[in-house]
Amino acid sequence: xxxxxxxxxxxxxxxxxxxxxxxxxxxxxxxxxxxxxxxxxxxxxxxxxxxxxxxxxxxxxxxxxxxxxxxxxxxxxxxxxxxxxxxxxxxxxxxxxxxxxxxxxxxxxxxxxxxxxxxxxxxxxxxxxxxxxxxxxxxxxxxxxxxxxxxxxxxxxxxxxxxxxxxxxxxxxxxxxxxxxxxxxxxxxxxxxxxxxx
Amino acid sequence: xxxxxxxxxxxxxxxxxxxxxxxxxxxxxxxxxxxxxxxxxxxxxxxxxxxxxxxxxxxxxxxxxxxxxxxxxxxxxxxxxxxxxxxxxxxxxxxxxxxxxxxxxxxxxxxxxxxxxxxxxxxxxxxxxxxxxxxxxxxxxxxxxxxxxxxxxxxxxxxxxxxxxxxxxxxxxxxxxxxxxxxxxxxxxxxxxxxxxxxxxxxxxxxxxxxxxxxxxxxxxxxxxxxxxxxxxxxxxxxxxxxxxxxxxxxxxxxxxxxxxxxxxxxxxxxxxxxxxxxxxxxxxxxxxxxxxxxxxxxxxxxxxxxxxxxxxxxxxxxxxxxxxxxxxxxxxxxxxxxxxxxxxxxxxxxxxxxxxxxxxxxxxxxxxxxxxxxxxxxxxxxxxxxxxxxxxxxxxxxxxxxxxxxxxxxxxxxxxxxxxxxxxxxxxxxxxxxxxxxxxxxxxxxxxxxxxxxxxxxxxxxxxxxxxxxxxxxxxxxxxxxxxxxxxxxxxxxxxxxxxxxxxxxxxxxxxxxxxxxxxxxxxxxxxxxxxxxxxxxxxxxxxxxxxxxxxxxxxxxxxxxxxxxxxxxxxxxxxxxxxxxxxxxxxxxxxxxxxxxxxxxxxxx
Numbered sequence: 001x002x003x004x005x006x007x008x009x010x011x012x013x014x015x016x017x018x019x020x021x022x023x024x025x026x027x028x029x030x031x032x033x034x035x036x037x038x039x040x041x042x043x044x045x046x047x048x049x050x051x052x053x054x055x056x057x058x059x060x061x062x063x064x065x066x067x068x069x070x071x072x073x074x075x076x077x078x079x080x081x082x083x084x085x086x087x088x089x090x091x092x093x094x095x096x097x098x099x100x101x102x103x104x105x106x107x108x109x110x111x112x113x114x115x116x117x118x119x120x121x122x123x124x125x126x127x128x129x130x131x132x133x134x135x136x137x138x139x140x141x142x143x144x145x146x147x148x149x150x151x152x153x154x155x156x157x158x159x160x161x162x163x164x165x166x167x168x169x170x171x172x173x174x175x176x177x178x179x180x181x182x183x184x185x186x187x188x189x190x191x192x193x194x195x196x197x198x
Numbered sequence: 199x200x201x202x203x204x205x206x207x208x209x210x211x212x213x214x215x216x217x218x219x220x221x222x223x224x225x226x227x228x229x230x231x232x233x234x235x236x237x238x239x240x241x242x243x244x245x246x247x248x249x250x251x252x253x254x255x256x257x258x259x260x261x262x263x264x265x266x267x268x269x270x271x272x273x274x275x276x277x278x279x280x281x282x283x284x285x286x287x288x289x290x291x292x293x294x295x296x297x298x299x300x301x302x303x304x305x306x307x308x309x310x311x312x313x314x315x316x317x318x319x320x321x322x323x324x325x326x327x328x329x330x331x332x333x334x335x336x337x338x339x340x341x342x343x344x345x346x347x348x349x350x351x352x353x354x355x356x357x358x359x360x361x362x363x364x365x366x367x368x369x370x371x372x373x374x375x376x377x378x379x380x381x382x383x384x385x386x387x388x389x390x391x392x393x394x395x396x397x398x399x400x401x402x403x404x405x406x407x408x409x410x411x412x413x414x415x416x417x418x419x420x421x422x423x424x425x426x427x428x429x430x431x432x433x434x435x436x437x438x439x440x441x442x443x444x445x446x447x448x449x450x451x452x453x454x455x456x457x458x459x460x461x462x463x464x465x466x467x468x469x470x471x472x473x474x475x476x477x478x479x480x481x482x483x484x485x486x487x488x489x490x491x492x493x494x495x496x497x498x499x500x501x502x503x504x505x506x507x508x509x510x511x512x513x514x515x516x517x518x519x520x521x522x523x524x525x526x527x528x529x530x531x532x533x534x535x536x537x538x539x540x541x542x543x544x545x546x547x548x549x550x551x552x553x554x555x556x557x558x559x560x561x562x563x564x565x566x567x568x569x570x571x572x573x574x575x576x577x578x579x580x581x582x583x584x585x586x587x588x589x590x591x592x593x594x595x596x597x598x599x600x601x602x603x604x605x606x607x608x609x610x611x612x613x614x615x616x617x618x619x620x621x622x623x624x625x626x627x628x629x630x631x632x633x634x635x636x637x638x639x640x641x642x643x644x645x646x647x648x649x650x651x652x653x654x655x656x657x658x659x660x661x662x663x664x665x666x667x668x669x670x671x672x673x674x675x676x677x678x679x680x681x682x683x684x685x686x687x688x689x690x691x692x693x694x695x696x697x698x699x700x701x702x703x704x705x706x707x708x709x710x711x712x713x714x715x716x717x718x719x720x721x722x723x724x725x726x727x728x729x730x731x732x733x734x735x736x737x738x739x740x741x742x743x744x745x746x747x748x749x750x751x752x753x754x755x756x757x758x759x760x761x762x763x764x765x766x767x768x769x770x771x772x773x774x775x776x777x778x779x780x781x782x783x784x785x786x787x788x789x790x791x792x793x794x795x796x797x798x799x800x801x802x803x804x805x
Contacts, residue, residue, distance in 0.1 A: 004215060014218035025218035034218050042233055049236035053243030060250045076275045077287070168250045175246055179239070186236070 005190060007034055035190075043188035047118035050183035054111045057176035062104060065167035067151070079169060080104070080147075099147070107142040107180060110135055114183045132189065139184060144177045259286065259306035260314045264344070266361040269300045270322045271342055278304050278344045279323075285310035288344070302361070304344065314357055317349020319403070321362040362388060362403070374425040375403070376418050378458065380475035383414040384436040385456050392418055392458045393437070399424035402458065416475070418458065428470060431463030435476040489516070490541035492592065494580065495529045496600035500552045501578035502532040508580045509553065515540035518580060532600070534580060544582070544596075546589030549608055551601035553581035583608040628733050629771040629780060630714040631656045635684045636669050636692070638676040646677065654734070654769035655685060656780070657712035658721070662705045664800065665769045666785045670704040671697050686712060702753055702785050702794040716771075721801045722779040727755055729775040730793065732784050734767050743772070743793070754785065754792035763791045 006013045009032035016025055016035055025035040062080040069076045078086065080103065087096030113135035117128065155164060223229065266272075269291060278286030286306035293300055306314060323345045344361075380386075383405060392400035400420035408415045420428055437459045458475070494502065499521065508516035516536035524531045536544055581604065631654035639646045655665030663670070663685065672681035672692050681692040683706070690696075690706065697704050727748045732741040747758040757763065765786050772782040772793050782795040 005218075013215050015215045017217055017220055019220065022223050024221050024223045026221045028216045028219055031219075033221075036223065036233065042235060046233075046236040049240040053236075053240040056240075056244050056247045060247050060254075064250060064254050168254055172247060172250050175243060179243060182236070182239075 005034055007032055043186055043191045044118040046186035047114055047183050047188075050179045050186055051111050051114040051118060054176050054179035054183055055115060057172045057179060058108060058111060061169050061172035061176045064169035064172065066169035066173065068165040068167050070163035070165075077167065079167070080173075102141055102143040103147045106138045107144045107176075109138040110142045111180055111183070113138065114180075114187060118183075118187065142180070144173070144180070148173060148177055257308065259308040259311055260355075260357060261289070261303060261305050262286075262314050262357045262359060264302045264304065264320045264359045264361045265294070265299050266302060266322065267299045268322070269302075270324050272302060272322050272344065273342075276341050276343055278306065278310070278320075278346060280310065280313065280346050280348070284343075285313070286344075302344070312351075313346055313348050314355060315349050316353040316356040318353075318356070318359065319347040319349075319362050320359055321345050374420045374422070374428050376420060376428045376471045376473060378416045378418055378434045378473045378475045379408060380414045380416060380436060381412075381477060382436070383416075384438050386414075386416055386436060386458070387456075390457050392420065392424075392434075392460055394424065394427065394460045394462065398457075399427065399460065400458075416458070424460075426466075427460050427462040429463055430467040430470045432470075432473065433461045433463075433476055434458055434473055489538045490536040490544060490592070491519070491594045492534050492536065492544060493595065493597045494518075494532045494534055494550055494600040495524065495597060496532075496602075497529055498602070499530045500600070500602055501554065502530060502552075502580070502600065506578060506580055508534050508536060508550075508582060510540065510543055510582055515543065515582075542591070543584055544592055545584050546592060546596075548582055548584040548588065548592075548598065549601060549604075550580055550582045550598050551604045551608070553579045553604070583611045585611045629656055629716045629773070631733065631769065631771050632663075632686045632712070632714070634663075634665060634669055634769065637682050637684065638673050639680040640673070640675045641677055649673070649676075652766070652768070654767065654771075655683075656769075656771050656783070657685075657708070657715045658705075659711070659715040659718050661708050661711055663708055664703060664705045664783065666783060666794070667697075667699050667702050667704040669769055670706050671699060700797050700800045702787070703783055703796065703800060705800065716780060720779045721796060722774065722777070722781050723796045723798045723801045724774065724781040726750075728781070730781065731773045731775055732763070732767065732770050732793075733773060734770045742775070748793065751792070754787075754794040755782075757791040757793065759790070761791075765789060765791075767791075 003016050004013055005016055007027035007030060010027060010030040012027060012029045014025070014027065014034060019025060019036065024033045026032065027034055065077040065079050065082075067076075067078055067083075080099075084096050084100050084104070087093075087099065113131050116131055117135065151166075151170070155166075272288060272291055274288050274290055276288045277284040278288070284307075286304045288302055289305045290303045291300055292303075321344070323343050386402055386405050388402055388404060390402045391398035392402070398421075400418050402416055403419050404415075404417035406415055406417075407413075435458070437457050496502065502518055502521040504518060504520060506518040507514045508518065516534055519533045519535050521530065521532040523529075534550075580600070583604070585608075634653055634655040636651040636653070638649050640649050641647075651669060653666055653669040655663045655669060657663050670683065670692065672694060679691070679693070683690045683692050688708070688710070690708065692706065697706050727745050727750055729745050730743045730748075732743055734741070741761075741763065743757065743761075747761055748755040749758070750756075763784070767784055768786045770784040771780055772784055773779065774781045780796065782793045785792055785794045
């Protein structure tokens, strides 16, 4: 089966030769690997695995306590969702909304879309295209990693002021960020079209 | 370079596209990792998620709800503490729907599951500062927290509680709950203490009007060591300020809050859980056991009233407990209480009279004004005197006539009655050592010089005097025949022949018996160190000498140097506390005090 594919590195379009196991197609200009033999194409599987892992970890990450703060006898323990609810309760709709959007909704959308694209091969091509575009857009704004960075900065800044512990959600959070990154790295948009084509 | 056009959307100029190079896949580990299966990672994620969720759920103990009338600023995140450590956390604080209180929900740690049971009491700890006590001070700057007093260990599980409005101080589980019914609450509130002998032995846990609305039921929790007070016959009353001319009592309750005082019944009686509280302190609370109660009768009240002191030579020895008409209204009868230490003073022939506080005499020289103490100015006092031949001792209930004035002769009576032997078995008299002066002459460089030595000696009933050897024997430097001993106005010539020495103690014989001689049957030679009492010059001068302060050494029991004893007490008598017998003499050996015990020879020496 022959098809064309742009090198993901330098953008040069190649026609793809038939490959047998153990062979890869490489770019003639930059020598990057363009494509693998059909039975070694696990991009969709890998994406599905990583996205599923991220999806499973997403829930403990947002619902379990992520921070435990103790200050002058006040003990405070809050989860991500709890923090957002608190922000809303205090009237900080803007900040709360931003955190909710970029740390919960967009990451979740991205993970779910990746799962959908890689796992469910039943979808119509048009639907797939829409999903893919949404995923691309939402993925840009998925900022779980940024939130993690914010927590780390807070730890460094407040460490001497208050007693400060990470809750169990932090492990889930870090793993979730890593898994969703792995999922988007593994995702190979070419494959979704190939599968439909066949 | 593809000849065959591709499937659906062939590029415009397919022939210009180069064919990708075909290359053998590298088989390095990162290549394999980048292309291999990832499902194991998914499995790891699932395991991590399940582990985190399960551990978080397991770390969550039972959730309880506590209803309070007042929130006192408690808020989510505040802690539930027991014995100083956090065992739970407030999750929500809600106003009840009917606006009559609040409900605090507390997520408890799993280890605190035992506190979620019937009978546990919860309260909000907040600063309580009064002159009586300060508590909850840490909540001034820190967060409020909820305190808990666990219920009985075998109680059933419970998750809804009614919180106590006032902090409970006790944390002991071995407690006894009783109810005391008072006619008046006198402002008692939850958390007020029950005191006995000035210390808290319990605490009020609830105050409520009883069902008939004719009294106040006070629920009281007694500490374990006070549980014996919950017996038939114990008396409870609310201590409150009591100010009258005889004194001020319960003044601490003006500022520090009320408390319930208890007078337990001394003997073992049936346990009881419902008591009827007294309206005021029972008169017997002012008495110690062993005192004497007598009745004074008089045609006219003449200053007899509750609290008036009974005085002997200006010393308060008791007080009037009640005064009122006799049953046939012919006389006024007063019941007076004499403290146990002084009951020996009251004998059959004792007289009582009204001592007005102020004595006016109008005469040609002007006004003569005498006043006694301030309380006697205001109240007067019951004075008493006992003649030199006092008659029999009296027992409780003896009736005495109460005179309006003293006869002059009464004031001259001076009976010698031992009193105040509180440390000794009841009724034991005390020895009366006599001041003794040993006088002798020494010759130094041919000049005679007078020397003297002071101390105490004790006359015995068998015409002996015992005392320290150095006080009863002539000094080695003394001039022959020059040594005399002056005791109670008698002059005794002392030679080596007159004295029998027994180590550090000595005895001499006398011709005339002393009136204050010590009975011979109250001598004992001790075998080991025991609790003793040093009796010195006057009846007030007594030094208790615990056995722990004594160290056996050769020739005597050395007294702990930290116990200051005036060297002037050389020769004072030492009694055994156990039986009141004379067991030794206080002597000083180079300024070191010691008790020289009596020896068998000294005790059984019959002259």
